[in-house]
Amino acid sequence: MEKTFNAEDAEARIYKDWEESGAFRAGANAAPGAETFSIMIPPPNVTGSLHMGHAFNNTLQDILIRWHRMRGHDTLWQPGQDHAGIATQMVVERELARHQQPSRREMGREAFTAKVWEWKAQSGGTIIEQLKRLGASCDWSRNAFTMSGAPGAPAGEEGNFHDAVIKVFVKMYEDGLIYRGKRLVNWDPHFETAISDLEVENIEVDGHMWHFKYPLADGVTYEYVERDEDGNELFRETRDYISIATTRPETMLGDGAVAVHPSDERYAPIVGKLCEIPVGPKEHRRLIPIITDEYPDPTFGSGAVKITGAHDFNDYQVAKRGGIPMYRLMDTKGAMRDDGAPYAEAAGVAISVAKGEAMLTEAEADAVNLVPDDLRGLDRFEARTRVIDQITSEGLAVMTEATDPRLGKAAVKAPVEPSEGGEMRTEDENLVPLVEAKKIMQPFGDRSKVVIEPMLTDQWFVDTAKIVGPALEAVRNGTTDILPEQHKKVYFNWLENIEPWCISRQLWWGHQIPVWYGFDLTGAGFTDDEGDGALDEVELRRLLSDQSLLKGDERHHAAASFAEVAERFGDVLADLPTPVHHARVVEVADRATAIDTISESLAAYTVDQDPTKLVYPVWRDPDVLDTWFSSGLWPIGTLGWPEETEELKKYFPTSVLITGFDIIFFWVARMMMMQYATVGERPFDTVYVHALVRDEKGKKMSKSLGNVLDPLELIDEFGADAVRFTLTSMAAMGRDLKLSTQRIQGYRNFGTKLWNAARFAEMNGVFGHARWQPGQPIEATANKWIVGEIAKTRAAVDEALTAFRFNDAANALYAFTWGTFCDWYLEFSKPLFDADAAEETRAVMGWALDQVLIMLHPFMPFITEELWGASATREKHLIHGDWPTYGADLIDTEADAEMAWVIDLIEKVRSVRGEMNVPAGAKVPLLKLALDETGEAAWARNEAMILRQARIESLTSTDAAPKGSATIAVHGGTFALPLEGLIDIAAEKARLEKSLGKLAKEMGGLKGRLSNPKFLESAPDDVVEETKELLSGKEEEETRLKTALARLAEVS
RNA sequence: GGGUGAUUAGCUCAGUGGUAGAGCGCUUCGUUCACAUCGAAGAUGUCGGGAGUUCGAAUCUCUCAUCACCCA
Known part of the structure; x- marks a missing residue:
């Protein structure tokens, strides 16, 4: 064998072997009549490439799939991609532009979608190849695509997904679960489509808050009074206006009302009155009512809020509640509307509505264009500037002193007094419009990067309120379990406050609405x-x-x-x-x-x-359906529904869904709702929600921060196994991962450790040797012991995986493989190979190594498969190896105790050597002062190992430790290391006293508990028993050390 | 403002009522025939602060502080 595992070389070869032998196929390695286990991959975006989140997510899926497959279950890991409407359309449009080809609109819809299919054929497989590098054992022969079978799909893209989507839409339409309506949606003015909340990034930017006066109609005035918390009057003036603050002045044109909080006494006198929107031609100024609503915060700004129902989500709710008309101001590109009747006419309609003289249907209101003629066709930001200028020049901006700190950087320093050489100013000249410099949250399209415009448009909606019931109930009653627990709350929170789901998109790439x-x-x-x-x-x-x-x-x-x-x-x-x-x-x-x-x-x-x-x-309808609508059918669509396929019967409902917390609502909840709405069944038994992979400083990985770790680069550098094992060992439920390359390096070293353990086995004739079989007798204690340790590890790993505690499983295997198997068992085996037990040790070590490879395989598939093949002639690949089921029956408690004693003795000798600075290479004699029968037997059976591991030359019985020796107390005996000349008595005394101090502290706690009658009364028996045993052990050690200390005093 | 979570060794984090652990890093020693991508030994903790429940609290409850994320 080579000295290290060559990951780069082996991974591709091994993966090819697996794939070509059909190892990933649904049902591969299934025992007759086996239970089924199925996972649907969260379909990555077809334009996407593998990022750390994918690597994490798919590693966990692969572990579960490989584990179940090795257990002989009938396993399916269903792969596929989603068609990612907006992202894919954008990518292809960019490609067209780059190659100077006609634009989407120039070539027309049919030609464009053909281009998209072409692109998909060329580039759509990227992420599949990347998943393969990770070792993902999906059944690629079943790879699904959410646009398969759509009209215009080329050969090779047949499939049923389109049928499923259309069938579900029509059914839900006919059942009254889908309706067309005018609602406020996130509108992307660049792509000219509605987008989902998920595709909107709210980013804090430097913004401004303008303060304007809305004059009261008909010359009405009122006493405006400000009071402090105790009701004391602070300020009073007579006003003929109401003061409004806004971050978006251009939307004033579409205001339908001004709202104040019902408890706000400042405005109580004018509630119900009309005020004037201070923009637009003077002769057609619109009047809007002052209303009350719970939404305005009396402590924020002036406490009065303008209501533009068609361009703001909060205002929309207020407008709905108050029956306030909503006037759309912009076109699909985010420019001010330039359609419909002239402003004078439109304003007239709006005024009669405000006065209660007319009512408009939604469609009629939408036809009213309230943009003044001079602003029509302008970009929304240009219109904003004009609106501000017009209001300000009319003197209707709220003014403040130029030194007002609210102006931010625009504020000037306090003017220089005339006496100090400054120019004389009147108070009026000092006033400037109040434009607060303010951080505001602004929505941006995550792909287009333009400011998203909330817009009132006609869209298709799923009436989610009607289908949410079973989805909620299933999680409440445990039909579907969500892990970790805390995410159930997120799920309930979303679903209990569910809004209608906008499913139409103004795109060409997608399922056209039927x-x-x-x-x-x-x-x-x-x-x-x-x-x-x-x-x-x-x-x-x-x-x-x-x-x-x-x-x-x-x-x-x-x-x-x-x-x-x-x-x-x-x-x-x-x-x-x-x-x-x-x-x-x-x-x-x-x-x-x-x-x-x-x-x-x-x-x-x-x-x-x-x-x-x-x-x-x-x-x-030219629009297409939201990609999530098709993704919502993923569990059944991938299995052939609406046809009643064998796979559907077998693998649905699926076993587990592994996904990120950010799409609990967008995807998980919708799959729940849609599966219940279409087939009346849960889509999965368990949802495992994993956390975010961050950089080592805990920052979210993002391209703009430049802190992105590319999983493929990491795989190149450290191997897929190391990357997988790192992610898995950090996958504690509900906690984000802070990933550092150092950590990955550590697990790469772990792989090397395993490799060298196998190499050691090879050198000692283990590879070709027949394996020990459970049930066969064993002589050597170390061999008995390692069998039991394997059995304990098997139980720990299975228990952890059953509970989705991936990190526990990984860490149990790490600790066992390195800390027990390599550090102790392999060392113990060295003298065994030189003795009568050699044959037995070869057999047991071969078996034990096989078990380690089997159990590590789901986590580190490549290196284990390589070692599996190298270490014996095998009937099957390890990917189809037989996962063990043995348990406590393989544990020999006497061997356990004996090895624990041996290890304790070795560690104590080593510790003394280390502390006393005995040269590591030096072999020293050991003196036996006292030893009970069990100890004698243990020594006799394991002498060679103890001598070697503790680097002891010989064991001699003696009654008294000579001067200058260090005492070692173990269970049932006392030993001493004669270190004459190497140590001084003071040092040994100090060492013993330190040990005694530690013991005393530990014993204090134990005694305290045992002397408390309430503890004996209320604690469980086994805890009391355990505490007593612990104490007696400590007492014995204390006695031995005290004896040693006393003797030391005598000698000195 | 609403919600969720976190706070444990220098760092990253496990710890699911029984008295505190891992990995990395650090210090010392070591190339003894699997492995220096290694081995041996060692140091480091008021488990964020406070209160409560309990025989017993890192763990459960309350409270305060700080931080993070999501939604407004």
């Missing part, structure tokens, strides 16, 4: 004047013009295809007069085409009165 729209032509009041079933021109015009045809008011149906959906529009057509209700449903590209088509169709009819040519155009 919904078709048609105009709602059933407008009230239409009559066929003649009742003759034939429409004349007048009637037709009226039919069309009576319809508002507003966006958002369409009728819609869902189905898997146009053919299926066409017949469902019968409900629209049925209500229409003859002959229109016989119109043929046709599919057109979009809404605009539909308007043209229907007009043309009706126009043609008025000419030839041929009812067979009448058509009713419908168009498909």
